[in-house]
Amino acid sequence: MPKVVDHDARRREITGALWRLAAREGLEAASLASVAAEAGVSKGRVQHYFASRDELLAFAASALRERLGARVSARVAAAGTDPRAVVRALLAGLLPLDEEGRADALVGSAFLVRAIADPAARAQLRTGEEEILAALADGLAALPGVRDPRAEAEVLHALVGGLADSLLVERHTPDSALAVLDRHLAALG
Amino acid sequence: MPKVVDHDARRREITGALWRLAAREGLEAASLASVAAEAGVSKGRVQHYFASRDELLAFAASALRERLGARVSARVAAAGTDPRAVVRALLAGLLPLDEEGRADALVGSAFLVRAIADPAARAQLRTGEEEILAALADGLAALPGVRDPRAEAEVLHALVGGLADSLLVERHTPDSALAVLDRHLAALG
Numbered sequence: 001m002p003k004v005v006d007h008d009a010r011r012r013e014i015t016g017a018l019w020r021l022a023a024r025e026g027l028e029a030a031s032l033a034s035v036a037a038e039a040g041v042s043k044g045r046v047q048h049y050f051a052s053r054d055e056l057l058a059f060a061a062s063a064l065r066e067r068l069g070a071r072v073s074a075r076v077a078a079a080g081t082d083p084r085a086v087v088r089a090l091l092a093g094l095l096p097l098d099e100e101g102r103a104d105a106l107v108g109s110a111f112l113v114r115a116i117a118d119p120a121a122r123a124q125l126r127t128g129e130e131e132i133l134a135a136l137a138d139g140l141a142a143l144p145g146v147r148d149p150r151a152e153a154e155v156l157h158a159l160v161g162g163l164a165d166s167l168l169v170e171r172h173t174p175d176s177a178l179a180v181l182d183r184h185l186a187a188l189g
Numbered sequence: 190m191p192k193v194v195d196h197d198a199r200r201r202e203i204t205g206a207l208w209r210l211a212a213r214e215g216l217e218a219a220s221l222a223s224v225a226a227e228a229g230v231s232k233g234r235v236q237h238y239f240a241s242r243d244e245l246l247a248f249a250a251s252a253l254r255e256r257l258g259a260r261v262s263a264r265v266a267a268a269g270t271d272p273r274a275v276v277r278a279l280l281a282g283l284l285p286l287d288e289e290g291r292a293d294a295l296v297g298s299a300f301l302v303r304a305i306a307d308p309a310a311r312a313q314l315r316t317g318e319e320e321i322l323a324a325l326a327d328g329l330a331a332l333p334g335v336r337d338p339r340a341e342a343e344v345l346h347a348l349v350g351g352l353a354d355s356l357l358v359e360r361h362t363p364d365s366a367l368a369v370l371d372r373h374l375a376a377l378g
Contacts, residue, residue, distance in 0.1 A: 026302060028217050109302060113215060115358045116295065122358050129360060154369045155348065162350025169304045169311050171318060180343045187376070 011049050014039050015060050022060075023103045027110030032056065058124065061111055065128045067104055068094070072135075083142035084185065087156075090139055091181055094132065094160045096167050097174040105164055133157055146188060159184060200238050203228050204249050211249075212292045216299030221245065247313065250300055254317045256293055257283070261324075272331035273374065276345075279328055280370055283321065283349045285356050286363040294353055322346055335377060348373060 017039035021030050032053055036043040050056040072093030079089035096105035115122040136153035140146045163180060166172040172180070206228035210219050221242055225232040239245040261282030268278035285294035304310040325342035329335045352369060355361040361369070 024306075026215075026217055028215055106305065109298075109305075112354060112358065113298060113302065116298075117213075125358055126360055129355075151369070151372055155373050158349075158351030158355065158369060159344065159347050160351065161354050162347030162352075165301060165350050165354075166318075166347065169301065169314055171315055180340070180347060183340055184344050 007049070011059060012063070014041075014046055014049055014056070015063050018056060018060050019103065019107055022110050023106040027057070027107070027114055030057070054120075057111075057114070057121070060107070061121065061124050064104060064107055064111065065131075068108075068128075069131075071101065071104075083139065084188075087136070087139040087143065088181070088185055090135060091156060091160050091185075092178065095164055095174075095177060095181075097177075102168070105168055109165075109168065129157070140188075143188060152188065156184070196238070200248060201252070203230075203235055203238055203245070204252050207245060207249050208292060208296055211299050212295040216246070216296070216303055219246070243309075246300075246303070246310070249296070250310065250313050253293060253296055253300065254320075257297075257317075258320075260290065260293075272328065273377075276325070276328040276332065277370070277374055279325060280345060280349050280374075281367065284353055284363075284366060284370075286366075291357070294357055298354075298357065318346070329377075332377060341377065345373070 014035060018030050018035050021034060021038045030053070032046050032050070033043050035056065036046040039046070046056070050059065072090055075089040075093040076086055079085040096102040111121065111125065115125040133150070133153045136156055137149040140149035140152050140156075143149075146152050159181065163172060163177045167174070167177050203224060207219050207224050210223060210227045219242070221235050221239070222232050224245065225235040228235070235245070239248065261279055264278040264282040265275055268274040285291040300310065300314065304314040322339070322342045325345055326338040329338035329341050329345075332338075335341050348370065352361060352366045356363070356366050
């Protein structure tokens with residue numbers, strides 16, 4: 001079904017333009033018109049693929065979750081079978097440690113601001129966070145010394161959230177952020 | 190010098206309008222004109238007290254730091270002399286646990302987004318974070334089991350940063366956020 005593929009590819013092209021715009025100027029700057037301009041197409045063309053700004057943003061949020069999931073999965077797959085290495089890979093995959101991760105985190109922080117005011121965006125964000133917490137708790141359950149994996153997952157989730165902010169404002173480098181994470185992981189179990 | 194007092198009081202009134210606007214619509218929505226409208230005064234009147242939007246935002250960031258400092262100090266003073274209670278008070282003071290803290294955190298997260306793109310805002314943010322880290326390290330140095338207070342301060346700082354985000358999107362309640370914090374503090378020293 002080449003038409004469906006085309007449709008999806010076009011939607012992703014438009015989402016890519018939203019990405020660049022949001023990372024540069026914040027999500028609030030993204031309207032159907034400004035995204036069309038960034039993508040170099042007409043506003044009508046964008047409206048052909050997204051009925052409203054809300055629909056565009058919801059699709060972009062899903063795309064962000066997919067990208068984050070793919071990055072985490074790749075790191076976890078490369079980590080081998082040592083449970084501690086798996087947990088570290090999961091957490092490192094959530095941190096903006098390279099250009100791609102940084103662009104995603106910028107969009108992510110814009111979505112966070114949106115989620116504060118918008119219940120639908122908040123529900124979407126929570127679904128993503130629940131997935132992360134469940135994966136973390138699974139990984140932690142394999143560490144012998146961790147008695148309450150879910151509670152420890154909450155600590156680690158908050159820790160990477162704070163580190164991500166410090167990375168975005170360049171108070172931490174990737175190395176110093178990972179050192180904070182490793183310090184905490186070393187004390188676990 | 191009543192004139193100086195007036196000047197300062199007026200600047201704070203205008204900053205209060207910026208606060209409400211930023212908490213409601215994000216910092217990007219705050220222009221000299223929109224802040225004037227929110228304050229119920231003319232744009233010229235705002236310009237009398239602030240030469241530019243940047244000057245207004247820099248003043249507001251200082252005001253935010255003062256408010257945060259006052260809230261933390263009040264909690265620390267009420268905590269007594271037990272070193273662990275002092276550290277907990279410091280950390281709890283940084284979390285958006287009530288309406289006032291929430292409004293401040295909303296403005297704070299808007300400043301964080303601004304600091305990502307703006308070196309001057311970033312320098313100002315880092316100064317504030319260094320103050321927090323130094324105070325935390327001081328408090329932690331009084332705990333017998335903490336061997337590297339500065340490194341542990343970095344962990345706790347990241348932890349409250351992540352918890353603050355989860356509080357803003359209401360994934361955590363004040364109680365559940367404090368429970369995560371207490372769990373980590375119980376494992377310390």
